[in-house]
Amino acid sequence: MNELMAVRGLTTLPVVTLGGDVVAHVKDTVFDASATRITGFTLTGRTLLSGPVPQDLPWPAVHCLGHHAVMVRGREALVDVPLSVARRDALRGRLLGAQVVTDAGDTVGTVLDVLVEGGTSGRLVAFRLAAHRDLVHGSRHRRHRVYVPRGEALSASGRTLVVPAHATAYVTDDLPGFTARAGARHDRGRGVLP
Amino acid sequence: MLFSRVRGLPVLAPGGADHLGTVRALTVDAASRTVTHVRVRRGRLRGEIVLALGAVEAAGPDGLIVRPPDGGPSATPHHDLLGSRVLTECGEERGTVLDAAFDPADGRIEAVLTTFGEVPGDRLLGLGDHALVVRSRRAHHL
Numbered sequence: 001m002n003e004l005m006a007v008r009g010l011t012t013l014p015v016v017t018l019g020g021d022v023v024a025h026v027k028d029t030v031f032d033a034s035a036t037r038i039t040g041f042t043l044t045g046r047t048l049l050s051g052p053v054p055q056d057l058p059w060p061a062v063h064c065l066g067h068h069a070v071m072v073r074g075r076e077a078l079v080d081v082p083l084s085v086a087r088r089d090a091l092r093g094r095l096l097g098a099q100v101v102t103d104a105g106d107t108v109g110t111v112l113d114v115l116v117e118g119g120t121s122g123r124l125v126a127f128r129l130a131a132h133r134d135l136v137h138g139s140r141h142r143r144h145r146v147y148v149p150r151g152e153a154l155s156a157s158g159r160t161l162v163v164p165a166h167a168t169a170y171v172t173d174d175l176p177g178f179t180a181r182a183g184a185r186h187d188r189g190r191g192v193l194p
Numbered sequence: 195m196l197f198s199r200v201r202g203l204p205v206l207a208p209g210g211a212d213h214l215g216t217v218r219a220l221t222v223d224a225a226s227r228t229v230t231h232v233r234v235r236r237g238r239l240r241g242e243i244v245l246a247l248g249a250v251e252a253a254g255p256d257g258l259i260v261r262p263p264d265g266g267p268s269a270t271p272h273h274d275l276l277g278s279r280v281l282t283e284c285g286e287e288r289g290t291v292l293d294a295a296f297d298p299a300d301g302r303i304e305a306v307l308t309t310f311g312e313v314p315g316d317r318l319l320g321l322g323d324h325a326l327v328v329r330s331r332r333a334h335h336l
Contacts, residue, residue: 065285069325
């Protein structure tokens with residue numbers, strides 16, 4: 001299963017064992033330093049008021065990431081970490097709100113959401129951006145939300161992501177169209193996205 | 195035999211003299227795909243007893259004949275199969291459980307009927323406090 005999923009929608013998803021028990025809920029999604037894939041999740045307790053728990057869920061321990069639950073084999077999949085470490089990792093691995101610029105120096109926008117592949121992949125596929133007004137045409141009074149593919153040559157420095165200039169040619173504001181295009185490129189075996 | 199048919203049946207001691215109560219629920223071990231216990235409600239103020247399926251001597255549409263319980267209350271964890279949420283091992287919801295068919299002789303679950311269709315018993319993985327987890331056959335189908 002390689003369906004695209006929005007990372008903001010993963011927050012509050014239950015972490016369910018194959019035995020059918022909920023062990024925690026997702027708090028934050030943590031990405032690696034080069035923004036290539038998910039490295040893990042920070043967690044909250046089972047109830048609304050239980051707050052963060054001093055445990056992490058590393059990506060290798062995830063059995064499958066679905067639209068309604070993060071499946072793990074058992075309770076032993078959770079790894080004990082101090083809360084301070086979990087918070088630090090979550091802050092470092094957070095992409096939401098980061099600036100995106102092209103390698104030519106043009107501002108593309110700010111990351112509103114991140115699209116990842118579900119299932120066992122966890123690969124970062126695209127960003128949903130609040131587009132800079134130079135990127136999209138049309139009314140300047142309207143806020144534009146667009147999808148930009150991650151691209152192979154993305155580099156990250158601090159809170160700024162640098163995408164190749166040609167990646168902005170694939171900008172679209174409709175998710176089904178973006179998904180179809182991404183799927184078509186994948187099927188042709190030339191890599192998922194430019 | 196269907197879970198929905200068993201629920202509410204009278205539970206009798208051998209000979210039919212002693213009425214122990216009515217069937218409230220069946221406890222399922224989804225990992226081994228079997229019914230392990232029968233939970234019998236004895237009355238409004240008398241609580242319930244838990245009987246191992248091996249204590250059931252005969253099961254029919256008119257009731258269950260069981261050997262009288264000899265031990266104390268069993269501490270087996272119980273989650274109701276009927277009405278539980280169905281989740282594939284890929285984390286996709288597939289409706290809720292409507293009913294299930296099992297073999298009263300050995301307790302083996304033959305099939306589970308969900309709001310999305312029938313799931314063969316050999317695809318059950320676990321039943322917990324959140325959901326019944328079933329093995330995915332294909333990405334988008336039960």
